[in-house]
Amino acid sequence: MSDDGSSLTGKVRQLRMRRQQLRAPHAGSPAEALRNLLAVQSQEFPYARWTLAQRCQSLPMVTANDVEQAVADGTILRTHILRPTWHFVHRDDLGWLMGLSADRLHQGNKGMYRQTGLDQETAARSGHVLARAVEGGAHKTREELAAILDAAGLPSKGLAFIYQLMHAEISRILVSGTPVRSAGGALKQTYALFDERVTGTAGGPLTGTDREQALGRLALRYFASRGPATVKDCAAWSGLTMKDVKLGLDVARELSPGTLGSATFDGLEFHLASDDVKGLSGPPQEAALPRVDLIQCYDEYVMGYSQSRHYLGGTAPYFPEDNSPLHVVLVDGRLAGWWRHAFTNGVCELDIRMNRPTTPDEHIALDAEVHRYGSFVGLQTKLV
Incomplete structure (x- = not known):
């Protein structure tokens, strides 16, 4: 028999599943589900499609093809963001989110950049070659980009190749393009020019008030969609420091007064949607x-x-x-x-x-x- 709602632990699970749209009210489309969650880890692409589809209304059933189409048209983008791994992000959010994440991602990758010989000069050169290769909507597979880099005398295999691509993603040069089918029918990811898929965003890291506003937006979206959760939960998920998350919470409460609340239990402070606070202490x-x-x-x-x-x-x-x-x-x-x-x-x-x-x-x-x-x-x- 279910224990959902019969204990504090069950109530936490129940609230999280509803806010993440694994329970009603569900999203109307994969893009809506993604907007709610802000970013969705997606290195396992076939299964990550399901992550979005299962949060949508059941009739008509959202299919794998529906999610693939949203990726193909650039509504849903797939890139390295937040932590050094693949995520789905809505194109309307990727610009500011990359502005918030890029410096920390580059900093975290510094050791691998050194190990693979990706210094500033090499990164600039490979970034230029990659940008020219995909501009004008000429989306390329990883294999096609490897051949182009090889012809330019740049690393085209192994970790050196992988970190060139990641550096270009974090630097707003590359982002996911329209997937293509191989001769055997397998779906292959492609790369596109960042500025052709993500428009209306300023380049470079966010600073000052812009950065504080972005921290507030991230905190608001995270805790509203995943609460009850702790500051440490959000820091680990976002790649930010706990200090930044706490600042983000303060800004979020200024941006949207009354949207977020908090509760203390199990010796920890949790943040969640204000409407859900009573649900933690209510009857089963x-x-x-x-x-x-x-x-x-x-x-x-x-x-x-x-x-x-x-x-x-x-x-x-x-x-x-x-x-x-x-x-x-x-x-x-x-x-x-x-x-x-x-x-x-x-x-x-x-x-x-x-x-x-x-x-x-x-x-x-x-x-x-x-x-x-x-x-x-x-x-x-x-x-x-």
Whole structure:
């Protein structure tokens, strides 16, 4: 039987799932889901598509193709931001968010820049070559850019190549382009010119009042979509210092008075939407049928927290052993197992391993989620 809403821990999970739109009210589109979350970790691109789709209204079902189309037209962009890993970001947010993140990302990469020989002169030269290669909408795959860099006498493989591309992303030269299909049908990411996909933004790092305003916007969007959460949670998620997050909270309360509130429990101060504060101390919600969610291991329900991730009810993310599944099964917001997909002869096979036997009601909920995932990928699903 579900414990959702029957304890403080259950209420925290319940509020987080609703604010992250894993529960109603859902988003109307993948772009709306992304705007709510501000940024979504996306190094596992096939699963990151699902992260956005499952937060949308169920009818009509948002499909993988719908998310891919939003990436293709540049509404949703994929780049290195916040922390040195891939994220989805809405094109309306990427300019100011990169202005807030770039200096810290470059600083964090300094050791690898030195190790790979990417000094200022080399970075400037490769940035110029890369910009010329993709300008005018001439989006290029990684392999195509490698060949162009090689012809220019620049590194075209290994870490030296990878860090040239990342440096160009953080420097507002490159950003994701329109994906293309390989001869075998696999989806391949491309790179585009930043200024052709993100318009109306000033270059360079934000300073002074502009930076404070950006800190406020980030804090407002983070805590409104992921609360209850702590300052340390936000700092780990954003790559900012705790001092910056605290300043951002102060600015957020000036930008939007009454939107954010706070509560203290388990010895920590949590920040959340003001409307949710009473929900932490209110009576338990009525018991309902269980709900199962299949989320990717880098879903924001997992990666949106560090200090208070334990409310998930288990250890995630984790490093799989013996070829075991990586992604997360939730029962009423609590970690209950692991999963992954595979495609065989036009069938999507879902390998799902629960931590304990499911109840009859949980099995019905699991079957419903498997069917929903099949609608998302547009294939018949098979539980293995």
